[in-house]
Amino acid sequence: MARFLIVEARFYDHLNDMLISGARGALEAAGHEVDILTVPGALEIPGAIATVAESGQYDGFVAIGVVIRGETYHFEIVAGESARGVMALTMDGVAIGNGILTVENEQQAIVRADPAQGDKGGEAAKAALALLDLRAKYA
Ligand SMILES: Nc1c(NC[C@H](O)[C@H](O)[C@H](O)CO)[nH]c(=O)[nH]c1=O
Numbered sequence: 001m002a003r004f005l006i007v008e009a010r011f012y013d014h015l016n017d018m019l020i021s022g023a024r025g026a027l028e029a030a031g032h033e034v035d036i037l038t039v040p041g042a043l044e045i046p047g048a049i050a051t052v053a054e055s056g057q058y059d060g061f062v063a064i065g066v067v068i069r070g071e072t073y074h075f076e077i078v079a080g081e082s083a084r085g086v087m088a089l090t091m092d093g094v095a096i097g098n099g100i101l102t103v104e105n106e107q108q109a110i111v112r113a114d115p116a117q118g119d120k121g122g123e124a125a126k127a128a129l130a131l132l133d134l135r136a137k138y139a
């Protein structure tokens with residue numbers, strides 16, 4: 001059994017609830033423990049994971065959030081920089097699945113967050129599991 005931390009940016013409650021349901025379901029179905037840490041927004045997710053990963057208290061992480069385009073360039077910053085931060089940590093050996101949705105509107109988010117539809121939360125959890133398995137084999 002491994003310990004996973006879901007680090008969620010709780011910007012849209014109903015969307016995060018679906019994403020977390022999918023992620024938690026996938027991890028618990030695989031027999032692992034799951035905790036949740038909430039941060040203000042997607043830009044805070046990489047720093048939060050970096051800090052907690054250093055503690056060694058968790059084996060893997062799932063980043064959960066929803067970034068919906070607004071009127072300004074800020075979408076590109078939030079979407080791009082949160083993804084870049086997660087990728088940098090992954091390249092540094094941290095087992096992370098990226099379940100941060102970056103979408104044009106709420107409808108696109110609903111379809112992808114719903115475990116019965118796109119299940120991007122579950123998909124991200126399975127990616128974290130795959131990286132953890134790979135590290136166990138090769139690291
Ligand atoms: N607009 C969204 C944000 N924006 C907030 C940033 O993520 C960050 O918390 C702020 O800039 C302070 O550093 N975050 C989301 O997760 N989703 C959004 O749609």
Ligand SMILES: CC(=O)[C@@H](O)COP(=O)(O)O
Pocket residue numbers: 067068069070071072073074075078
């Ligand atoms: C993704 C965002 O930061 C966005 O929701 C913010 O909206 P706006 O660009 O209209 O300020």
